[in-house]
Amino acid sequence: MANKSLSMQKIRQILLLLSRGHSERSIAKQTQVSRPTIHHYSVIFSSAGSDYNYSTLMELTDQELNLLVEGGKSGKVQVPDLRKVHFFEQADYFISELRKVGVTRYLLWQEYLEAYPDGFQYSRFCELLDSAMSTRKPSMHLYHIPAELMEVDFAGSKLHYVDQDSGEVIECPVLVGVLPFSGYSFVQALVDASLPQVVSALNNMLDYLGGVPLNAISDNMKQWVSKTCRYEPTFPEMLQQWAVHNHIGLLATRPASPKDKASVENQVLITYRRIYALLRNTTFHSLAEINTGIMQKLEEHHRKNFQKKTYSRQELFVSQEQGLLQALPDTVYHLRHYTRGKVHKNYHVVIGEDWHFYSVPFTYVGKEVRIVYDSDHVEIYYGHGRIALHTRNFKSHGYSTQLEHMPENHKIIAQQKGWDPEYYLRKASENGPSTRAFFDELMKSKITIHQAYGPCLGILRLVKEHGGDRVEAACKRALQGHKYNYGVINTILENNMDLLAEASEAHSPIPAHNNLRGAENYKTK
Incomplete structure (x- = not known):
């Protein structure tokens, strides 16, 4: 068998075909996997005692199936299939009968089972019949198999x-x-x-x-x-x-x-x-x-x-x-997207479609992971095991971080030095009522509270850089709008927009006089 391991998807496909009684040669042709490799997996599944019980083996998780496959030991003993010997003894009869008007494969299969109750199922019967006919190359009408x-x-x-x-x-x-x-x-x-x-x-x-x-x-x-x-x-x-x-x-x-x-x-x-x-x-x-x-x-x-x-x-x-026809599955297949990514040093991976970051356990930093996502959830896998599950977030450049994914020193910082709502609201209140109100709105705008910690931390650092009064004024101005994030406050401060209101009030270019119109003059009558 080749050194390169097959994907779980391919192994499950082989298992499905084995459960239907397909020959190893047929499976190799359909799956483009070498026949010795097919035989290797056939022996493993047989030794599991399941007799290719598809429903049982398909219920295994990828990890469980992988353990079965990797732990299996292939044998070299070839046991002759007496059913196949019996079938090929009658192959010439089946082929000659098919040339007669009204004779179908299904009729021949029914007669075959009456004479040999332990014989092959219909799909396997047709497959072996095709094999026998190909060696004789007869000219005949092509029959389609129902539900095949x-x-x-x-x-x-x-x-x-x-x-x-x-x-x-x-x-x-x-x-x-x-x-x-x-x-x-x-x-x-x-x-x-x-x-x-x-x-x-x-x-x-x-x-x-x-x-x-x-x-x-x-x-x-x-x-x-x-x-x-x-x-x-x-x-x-x-x-x-x-x-x-x-x-x-x-x-x-x-x-x-x-x-x-x-x-x-x-x-x-x-x-x-x-x-x-x-x-x-x-x-x-x-x-x-x-x-x-x-x-x-x-x-x-x-x-x-x-x-x-x-x-x-x-x-x-x-x-x-x-x-x-086979029965429909209990649930309809839900469209999912697949991509791969490398875990960043901050133990997050990014979905480029939204440019949103999702955390994984910090022990996977530097590892390549598989990301599976749909409109509702994001699942992250390493090998055959799921290591993280998040609610899908479409906020560009946002972070979805779970506390349990952090290393211990980060957890201590998160829990004791600010990574909780009370800490940030307390710090905001110390700076002023507008800062506190802005922090409240910022936290409400996030899907999870953890998403607000980064922006809150950034705004508190702006207090050290620009001073508490300016940040308070910037928050007061930002509350007049409907966007609540770090970028809004930073933009106001960089452009000195927090100073404009005070300047216009302190230095009005028009002196006060009796000819100024008030707001009541512009009301619609």
């Missing part, structure tokens, strides 16, 4: 709506997905073609289907494949997380091989004829209106019978495919 695959692609042409306020024509890319067995499909217009939009549409697609197919395939578009390779494509981490959450395998077509996803290529053409063409004279004013129109035409399409057949796509899907 979902093909995904963008339509080449976009739909559009007209903004009611500006009159601007807004173009919207359209994502198409189809189950090849039944032809049951899903179509959705998107805000843009970014990966988060694609993942959101994939969530809607699975919800529409009411279940999860075994695999999803698309071409080498950038939203699906981050690194193109004929033999080893790399998928974006967000897409991999979506796949693991939904227990679905990710596949990519060979470069410049549209026949690898022929069903969705055909579905795009059907979408043009049965959705685009019927909506061409309709003016939409929002993305929601477009998708409502799409769904109406899509439902009509599903209810129409196939050409020269007596049943529809909807009937075929409901009767033969929907029940074979």
Whole structure:
């Protein structure tokens, strides 16, 4: 096995395929991991006594699964699989029967199980049959396996709506997905073609289907494949997380091989004829209106019978495919972002998108960590363990600091020499009522009280630099506005704005006389 350790994401993908009965050769091909490495993990999972119990092993945390993998000892004993021997003895019979009218793989599998109850499950049966057929290279019709695959692609042409306020024509890319067995499909217009939009549409697609197919395939578009390779494509981490959450395998077509996803290529053409063409004279004013129109035409399409057949796509899907789909997970996959960063000397890492800093335990200073965040939370990982959890804060150049992340000497300073609200409010009161009032407003404006400590400390240092009277005047002036931070006070002092009010009152350029108008002269009658 290679010295380089596989990611937990890849190990879980291998575990999923092993649990489905895929051969080591097949898994190696799908995951682009060497066959000896697949065998190594297969032995480890077998020795765990789980018999590839996917639900049990997938409940382990990354740390627990890593301990199992690193502690496993691979053996060299090869035990012949009698089921496989028995299957290949009948392979010629299966292939010859498939040439007969009306005979399907599913029928042959049912007959096979009657004769051999401990035989392979349907997906493994089909895989071995494909292997046997490839050695004989017969010419036959290609059958799609129910619930095995979902093909995904963008339509080449976009739909559009007209903004009611500006009159601007807004173009919207359209994502198409189809189950090849039944032809049951899903179509959705998107805000843009970014990966988060694609993942959101994939969530809607699975919800529409009411279940999860075994695999999803698309071409080498950038939203699906981050690194193109004929033999080893790399998928974006967000897409991999979506796949693991939904227990679905990710596949990519060979470069410049549209026949690898022929069903969705055909579905795009059907979408043009049965959705685009019927909506061409309709003016939409929002993305929601477009998708409502799409769904109406899509439902009509599903209810129409196939050409020269007596049943529809909807009937075929409901009767033969929907029940074979995997169950939807309890929760919908939540879009998350991933980045890496180095812990600064002040034991914080930064999310560049917001330029906000988050603390981690000080022992990780200088370490490279993985940052996972969404609209609500920020999680920071070192290795496979989470070392910090914060509420997402969008304040630019702000700090989210947790007391327990500080070294002991910093905690003492924080707890005894000012890093608490009472200390700063007491110091502010000593300087003056306006300073105290400004500190009150500053603390209220922060999501957590710890975020106010830095600005408060900075303002107290301005007292030493400019004097308490000037800082008091600056706070009085700042309270007339609505921004409460260190920068406001510093700007007022640097520009001597705290002195302007006093100067204008002491040296009025217009002498007092009876002809001056008062405020009452400007009131609207």
